[in-house]
Amino acid sequence: MKRTSRDIRTANRYEVLRQIIAASPTSRQELAAATGLSLATVATLVGELLDLRMITEVGFEDSAGGRPRGLVAVNASGGALIGVDIAETYVRVELFDLALNVLARADEDMRPGESHPEQVVGHVAAAVGSVVAQAGVEGARVLGVGVSVPGQVDRDTGVAEYAPNWDWHDVPLLDLLAEHIAYPLYMDNPLRASAVAELWFGAARGRGDAVVVNLGTGVGAGLLLGGGLHRGVSNSAGEWGHTTLVLDGRLCHCGNHGCVETYVGAPGIMVNLRELAAESALLHPDDQTATIDALARGVAAHDPVALKAVRDTARYLGAGIADLVNLFNPEVVVLSSWVAAALGESLLHEVREAVARHALRRPLAATEIVLSAIPTDPVCLGAATFALEGALQTVGQRTAAKRTTPARSRTAPPS
Amino acid sequence: MKRTSRDIRTANRYEVLRQIIAASPTSRQELAAATGLSLATVATLVGELLDLRMITEVGFEDSAGGRPRGLVAVNASGGALIGVDIAETYVRVELFDLALNVLARADEDMRPGESHPEQVVGHVAAAVGSVVAQAGVEGARVLGVGVSVPGQVDRDTGVAEYAPNWDWHDVPLLDLLAEHIAYPLYMDNPLRASAVAELWFGAARGRGDAVVVNLGTGVGAGLLLGGGLHRGVSNSAGEWGHTTLVLDGRLCHCGNHGCVETYVGAPGIMVNLRELAAESALLHPDDQTATIDALARGVAAHDPVALKAVRDTARYLGAGIADLVNLFNPEVVVLSSWVAAALGESLLHEVREAVARHALRRPLAATEIVLSAIPTDPVCLGAATFALEGALQTVGQRTAAKRTTPARSRTAPPS
Ligand SMILES: [Zn+2]
Ligand SMILES: [Zn+2]
Numbered sequence: 084m085k086r087t088s089r090d091i092r093t094a095n096r097y098e099v100l101r102q103i104i105a106a107s108p109t110s111r112q113e114l115a116a117a118t119g120l121s122l123a124t125v126a127t128l129v130g131e132l133l134d135l136r137m138i139t140e141v142g143f144e145d146s147a148g149g150r151p152r153g154l155v156a157v158n159a160s161g162g163a164l165i166g167v168d169i170a171e172t173y174v175r176v177e178l179f180d181l182a183l184n185v186l187a188r189a190d191e192d193m194r195p196g197e198s199h200p201e202q203v204v205g206h207v208a209a210a211v212g213s214v215v216a217q218a219g220v221e222g223a224r225v226l227g228v229g230v231s232v233p234g235q236v237d238r239d240t241g242v243a244e245y246a247p248n249w250d251w252h253d254v255p256l257l258d259l260l261a262e263h264i265a266y267p268l269y270m271d272n273p274l275r276a277s278a279v280a281e282l283w284f285g286a287a288r289g290r291g292d293a294v295v296v297n298l299g300t301g302v303g304a305g306l307l308l309g310g311g312l313h314r315g316v317s318n319s320a321g322e323w324g325h326t327t328l329v330l331d332g333r334l335c336h337c338g339n340h341g342c343v344e345t346y347v348g349a350p351g352i353m354v355n356l357r358e359l360a361a362e363s364a365l366l367h368p369d370d371q372t373a374t375i376d377a378l379a380r381g382v383a384a385h386d387p388v389a390l391k392a393v394r395d396t397a398r399y400l401g402a403g404i405a406d407l408v409n410l411f412n413p414e415v416v417v418l419s420s421w422v423a424a425a426l427g428e429s430l431l432h433e434v435r436e437a438v439a440r441h442a443l444r445r446p447l448a449a450t451e452i453v454l455s456a457i458p459t460d461p462v463c464l465g466a467a468t469f470a471l472e473g474a475l476q477t478v479g480q481r482t483a484a485k486r487t488t489p490a491r492s493r494t495a496p497p498s
Numbered sequence: 499m500k501r502t503s504r505d506i507r508t509a510n511r512y513e514v515l516r517q518i519i520a521a522s523p524t525s526r527q528e529l530a531a532a533t534g535l536s537l538a539t540v541a542t543l544v545g546e547l548l549d550l551r552m553i554t555e556v557g558f559e560d561s562a563g564g565r566p567r568g569l570v571a572v573n574a575s576g577g578a579l580i581g582v583d584i585a586e587t588y589v590r591v592e593l594f595d596l597a598l599n600v601l602a603r604a605d606e607d608m609r610p611g612e613s614h615p616e617q618v619v620g621h622v623a624a625a626v627g628s629v630v631a632q633a634g635v636e637g638a639r640v641l642g643v644g645v646s647v648p649g650q651v652d653r654d655t656g657v658a659e660y661a662p663n664w665d666w667h668d669v670p671l672l673d674l675l676a677e678h679i680a681y682p683l684y685m686d687n688p689l690r691a692s693a694v695a696e697l698w699f700g701a702a703r704g705r706g707d708a709v710v711v712n713l714g715t716g717v718g719a720g721l722l723l724g725g726g727l728h729r730g731v732s733n734s735a736g737e738w739g740h741t742t743l744v745l746d747g748r749l750c751h752c753g754n755h756g757c758v759e760t761y762v763g764a765p766g767i768m769v770n771l772r773e774l775a776a777e778s779a780l781l782h783p784d785d786q787t788a789t790i791d792a793l794a795r796g797v798a799a800h801d802p803v804a805l806k807a808v809r810d811t812a813r814y815l816g817a818g819i820a821d822l823v824n825l826f827n828p829e830v831v832v833l834s835s836w837v838a839a840a841l842g843e844s845l846l847h848e849v850r851e852a853v854a855r856h857a858l859r860r861p862l863a864a865t866e867i868v869l870s871a872i873p874t875d876p877v878c879l880g881a882a883t884f885a886l887e888g889a890l891q892t893v894g895q896r897t898a899a900k901r902t903t904p905a906r907s908r909t910a911p912p913s
Contacts, residue, residue, distance in 0.1 A: 315827020326821035412730020
């Protein structure tokens with residue numbers, strides 16, 4: 084509830100590494116200026132990161148009239164991180180170095196009906212094995228695996244409590260994965276994964292309060308408030324997709340009517356298209372990705388039905404995003420995930436106009452709306468970042484007398 | 499954007515005084531246990547509060563086997579705080595001692611058409627003069643005056659940017675007030691005032707994330723996240739009243755359609771009643787307070803129209819509050835302000851049932867919904883708390899070499 088001095092120390096450690104990754108090589112003096120921390124605090128945190136081999140000393144620069152300053156840079160090969168994006172229609176796994184470059188990727192499609200937990204675990208285990216083999220990294224260098232799974236998750240117990248699109252209830256996903264994967268495992272959902280990716284590497288880095296709007300099969304909002312992720316008291320904040328936009332409107336799988344998701348999630352966009360032109364060739368029944376791709380091509384070709392379908396969707400989105408602007412008064416709203424990536428600039432343009440029609444003047448004036456600029460899968464990147472944060476969080480324990488191992492590491496990593 | 503060490507020191511100072519006010523007398527050891535701060539930090543902060551005469555030493559208690567422990571208590575007569583609640587239909591001013599007991603109160607009615615800024619300033623100045631005279635406190639002991647004004651406010655410049663119910667735009671309210679009032683002035687809006695009152699003295703004290711739902715002429719949500727008030731990047735967060743509940747629904751004075759406020763603000767409740775029974779004797783056209791009071795009496799007398807009108811209102815409220823539960827995942831939602839106070843338990847019961855129909859299971863299970871238990875006007879109390887926070891914020895400056903005066907104190911207080 085309240086931030087302890089250890090929380091603050093961990094947050095500062097994140098902040099310093101984030102800055103080093105963004106601007107390597109850099110000096111302790113530059114880091115102090117960029118983070119607002121004292122030089123002494125920065126020096127201590129840099130020392131910890133050097134001990135962990137996450138960063139290295141890379142030489143000196145002259146300072147005007149003073150002693151040469153030591154420079155540090157991220158030690159890209161000091162470890163590997165794995166991010167797992169379990170989505171409704173696919174599993175994607177990426178392996179990153181410590182500069183968060185993608186070294187290997189594996190994709191597995193999931194057809195409708197393949198969503199049993201054991202099947203999903205099989206896909207994930209195969210893909211994780213594949214990326215480690217592709218990259219040729221030693222197992223001991225994998226610092227952790229972050230797993231993103233849709234819906235409501237209990238990150239402490241590793242249980243997927245409710246994944247509405249699969250009707251999963253209380254699936255002990257990390258326990259199941261731990262039978263196949265020996266690295267430390269961390270779990271959260273795609274809202275929070277893509278938000279953390281924007282905080283570390285994207286449009287929210289170094290900015291004030293930000294909201295990351297995830298537009299995929301499901302939709303939601305990652306909340307970056309006061310420099311960190313707002314999780315709520317039971318890690319389920321951000322369920323914007325299940326806020327009411329149209330009282331008594333379309334039935335949602337959550338049981339409520341008129342949820343935002345039923346109008347702007349990929350299946351909702353298909354309904355928008357069907358209501359506009361039931362016989363449209365753009366519509367690929369039972370195939371969300373094909374329909375969204377067809378819409379994107381249609382917009383590029385100035386197809387009037389595609390343009391109208393995107394405008395109708397943007398009208399719903401604009402009202403829903405204006406709610407976020409009015410409630411959170413953020414500095415930036417980032418549109419992320421595969422639907423936002425596919426519909427891109429044309430969607431962004433329509434959304435900006437629609438938000439301006441619905442939001443209050445004062446918070447609207449303070450808010451910028453942008454597309455995610457993260458070039459790779461932001462959910463994989465964010466999931467890998469959870470593993471990075473996990474590794475940084477254990478620094479205190481590691482340097483203390485008693486070494487603790489992460490709760491989910493059932494066996495020692497192969498070496 | 500990021501919390502500096504000075505912000506953290508100020509927040510800790512609030513936390514310690516809050517705890518002393520809640521549980522006087524108390525020891526430094528108890529304060530350390532209750533706040534999670536180190537004993538050394540508590541001792542420093544207690545020393546500052548003693549220097550300010552906000553608290554006093556009041557004796558010793560035995561500790562099992564150890565030295566007697568010094569006890570401190572709030573110094574109720576160490577200063578006075580004034581809270582001003584400028585509402586759409588009245589101005590209320592209360593004067594508090596440092597234990598936040600009400601020592602004097604002045605109310606001024608505002609009839610429709612009396613809402614010109616100069617008229618409002620006249621009412622406030624008269625009422626402030628009245629409470630100081632009633633309480634017989636010396637001007638020098640008034641630490642500050644907190645002013646709550648509806649709508650969007652710039653608390654740094656003291657400008658009421660937009661008060662929708664009066665059509666105020668960019669009114670320099672604190673400059674106007676400073677011509678009549680010589681004490682340090684602080685300004686914010688009723689959402690944030692009642693939220694801060696709950697944080698210091700009400701249902702949110704010592705709890706995790708909380709949302710304070712204000713139900714009056716206008717409606718909004720005060721957001722208590724991570725132990726403090728979430729303001730957003732331009733102090734306009736919490737505008738829940740202007741989030742869309744019914745796309746293309748009732749026209750709102752903000753220009754949007756279907757805002758929450760148009761269904762659950764006092765004028766919206768009058769529309770609900772009129773839609774149900776246009777000729778109802780409960781309806782007092784052009785008189786919100788009389789209508790809400792009649793509804794409350796009707797519910798107590800089991801009048802079917804009154805019961806149905808409250809149920810209809812609770813249905814809208816339940817969907818809107820479920821949005822807050824799904825987005826913020828709070829530990830507690832507090833219903834505050836005069837409409838909530840008037841409709842009380844019957845409204846609370848209906849709202850709880852309606853929220854349960856709309857919210858997701860996991861955040862719903864973590865959330866308690868309660869009525870504000872603050873016995874006096876929570877907006878006056880919260881406004882006075884802004885003045886208290888202002889006085890505590892200047893501690894650093896006061897003990898430093900250069901004494902700074904609050905920006906809005908134009909002349910020295912009379913002595
Ligand atoms: Zn829903
Ligand atoms: Zn409105």
